[in-house]
Amino acid sequence: EIVLTQSPGTLSLSPGERATLSCRASQSVSSSYLAWYQQKPGQAPRLLFYGASSRATGIPDRFSGSGSGTDFTLTISRLEPEDFAVYYCQQYGGSPRTFGQGTKVEIK
Amino acid sequence: EVQLVESGGGLVKPGGSLRLSCAASGFTFSSHSMNWVRQAPGKGLEWVSSISSSSSYIYYADSVKGRFTISRDNAKNSLYLQMNSLRAEDTAVYYCARDRSPVRVYDAFDVWGQGTMVTVSS
Numbered sequence: 001e002i003v004l005t006q007s008p009g010t011l012s013l014s015p016g017e018r019a020t021l022s023c024r025a026s027q028s029v030s031s032s033y034l035a036w037y038q039q040k041p042g043q044a045p046r047l048l049f050y051g052a053s054s055r056a057t058g059i060p061d062r063f064s065g066s067g068s069g070t071d072f073t074l075t076i077s078r079l080e081p082e083d084f085a086v087y088y089c090q091q092y093g094g095s096p097r098t099f100g101q102g103t104k105v106e107i108k
Numbered sequence: 109e110v111q112l113v114e115s116g117g118g119l120v121k122p123g124g125s126l127r128l129s130c131a132a133s134g135f136t137f138s139s140h141s142m143n144w145v146r147q148a149p150g151k152g153l154e155w156v157s158s159i160s161s162s163s164s165y166i167y168y169a170d171s172v173k174g175r176f177t178i179s180r181d182n183a184k185n186s187l188y189l190q191m192n193s194l195r196a197e198d199t200a201v202y203y204c205a206r207d208r209s210p211v212r213v214y215d216a217f218d219v220w221g222q223g224t225m226v227t228v229s230s
Contacts (some may be wrong), residue, residue, distance in 0.1 A: 035216035037153075043221055044203055045145075045153065050216035057218075088153055092214045095167040097143075099153040 004100035012108040019076040020104045022087035030093035036074045042083045088103050117224030130187040130204030138182035139210035144189050146200035158191040192229045
């Protein structure tokens with residue numbers, strides 16, 4: 001089973017600042033089958049990226065995904081008020097399709 | 109509109125059973141693999157089970173193997189999760205989610221339902 005470790009656990013930033021979230025895998029994620037999700041309180045998760053860097057439908061370009069192998073990054077170039085949420089990475093290169101524990105981006 | 113709507117959650121005693129349903133609409137349900145993902149109160153996401161488009165491939169998390177059964181009825185555009193021998197640690201919001209690509213065996217989850225709450229307590 002591939003274990004995903006996200007850091008930091010919480011990121012305290014102000015609107016307009018840049019957010020950098022990390023996701024590290026315990027072994028290489030095949031073909032960059034790595035996804036990122038955003039979840040707001042009381043809502044279902046929303047797909048942001050698949051294939052590590054392919055933006056899902058309707059995701060603003062202030063969001064970017066990068067990485068390969070065992071190290072992946074989600075970057076939000078300038079935080080908007082609606083971006084404060086919890087972000088999860090997930091690998092789907094095989095079963096089980098594991099999630100990271102999440103990074104909470106909160107308003108400073 | 110592409111939509112998934114879960115139902116069937118509720119309060120059940122330890123050792124009891126519950127069957128969750130997920131009704132799909134707005135897309136060709138029979139083309140996509142489907143999944144159940146759960147989230148315990150205040151916790152992160154946990155993948156529970158997956159089923160391929162034709163039910164040929166089925167996978168379970170170790171935490172539910174032997175107790176939960178995933179199934180689907182493509183004629184009814186519906187996904188199911190039969191949960192037996194429920195434990196307190198199964199308490200969670202259960203989401204159904206669609207695999208993004210109708211072609212790949214594994215993919216990211218691009219459509220999610222709103223979730224249904226399952227509480228296991230005496």
